[in-house]
Amino acid sequence: MRIALLSYSTKPRGGVVHTLALAEALAAAGQDVTVWTLGRGGDAGFFRPVDPAVRLRIVPFPDGPAGESVGERILRSIATLREHFDGTGYDIVHAQDCISANAVDSCVRTVHHIDHFTTPELAACHERALTTPYAHVCVSATVADELAAGWGLKAEVIPNGVAYERFADTDPAARDRWRRRLGRYVLTVGGIEPRKGSLDLLEAYALLRERLPGLQLVIAGGETLFDYRDYRTRWETRAAELRVRPLVLGEVPDDDLPALVAAAGAFAFPSVREGFGLAAMEALAAGVPLTVRDLPVLREVFGPAARYAATPEALAAELAAALTGDDPTRRTAGRTLAARHTWAEAARRHLAFYRCLG
Structure with missing residues (x-):
């Protein structure tokens, strides 16, 4: 064909x-x-x-x-x-x-x-x-x-x-390099834009820092056709008001992305509209705790493998739980789910x- x-x-x-x-x-x-x-x-x-x-x-x-x-x-x-x-x-x-x-x-x-x-x-x-x-x-x-x-x-x-093996079997030395560079961090992939819920994640991060001082929010990706400069300005203004400074990496080389994901303490995916959530599924393949917005589509895709949050306050609480509590049952469910796709x-x-x- x-x-x-x-x-x-x-x-x-x-x-x-x-x-x-x-x-x-x-x-x-x-x-x-x-x-x-x-x-x-x-x-x-x-x-x-x-x-x-x-x-x-x-x-x-x-x-x-x-x-x-x-x-x-x-x-x-x-x-x-x-x-x-x-x-x-x-x-x-x-x-x-x-x-x-x-x-x-x-x-x-x-x-x-x-x-x-x-x-x-x-x-x-x-x-x-x-x-x-x-x-x-x-x-x-x-x-x-x-x-x-x-x-x-x-x-x-x-x-x-999902490219399961690519995210499940990352180089320990590459993961260590990211951790030495970034410290302990929550990662999101997709840039700063309305559909990705970036302002809500910023609010959640400010609350999370009160519980976990020194925690970094890292934002990767963000290539887009659309002009989000006004939204980005609002995001930067709000970050200054909240006195937080997330690290915006932009586009990460493809070979470096799996280790960046696997080295994260948690993965945040607060999108307001999604069809599937491929980046989030890659995080599950890497064994990283996942917190997503509470949307029907994400409930359908991720089931018990993810934590769910509808507000910035809930997002901060669920990310804190993911970062501070070991949850092998949910981690195993995530890896099993990702491997099936x-x-x-x-x-x-x-x-x-x-x-x-x-």
Whole structure:
């Protein structure tokens, strides 16, 4: 089967991580797979090496004119990928985000989570990317139910995989280097943005420091298309008011990420919207205690393997419990859960779904 998987970036966001891992698993299953994406800012490759069994088509996407708005950049992204994408000869064209779904005429679409935009261009892009694909995949039943309730669309539910061994078997020396550099820390991955609940985590951290002086909050990742400067300013202002100074690492090299996760005392995942929570599942694979926002989708995905919190106060309390109390039952449940989510199984289920489409 000839399969094209379409993404919007070469950077390490969850949907891009998903696209590459799925492509490699499909290729390992004997399929002919090509990944198409935009090379933003001169990127000629992805954030990590990709199995050579997967073909890569990275469309140059230079920086736009000064003052280009988010909406204008989205429209230019769609137009650029549409101009270059050669959809002939593929049995399946599978878009992983709203930009790539808008750039092709007919596709399968994975809806990782459902957003709510106010920018007109983004709202229109999001709506078309839900309604025009001829088939849909969701990574959790909760998102599939939301898609059915809001748009009357039926989606196949295929959970994410996770690179279990990569996070479960990290180098002790690499973990020690992170601990020497950072001390004792709570980690979150995903940057500072509204969807990630960054302001709530900041409030929780201030409360947590009162119980555990010297504890560091470390924030990794954060590559995004969107302009969150106003939110970031609010976050920085609030941090100064609270007299806390989290460490913002930004994008961490892919080879360094597993040890950074595994060395953490706890992993915080207070997102207000998610479809699955791949970074949180990686933390469970590493055996790190996990505290997430109390959302139906995260209850579905993580069950008894995580702690749940609906407010900053509860988040601080649950993180404190995770940091100060050994919980081998929950840790074992987390590792067992993560180990069940393989990319090979995700690829098998995708192939079965593709074949049903005729």
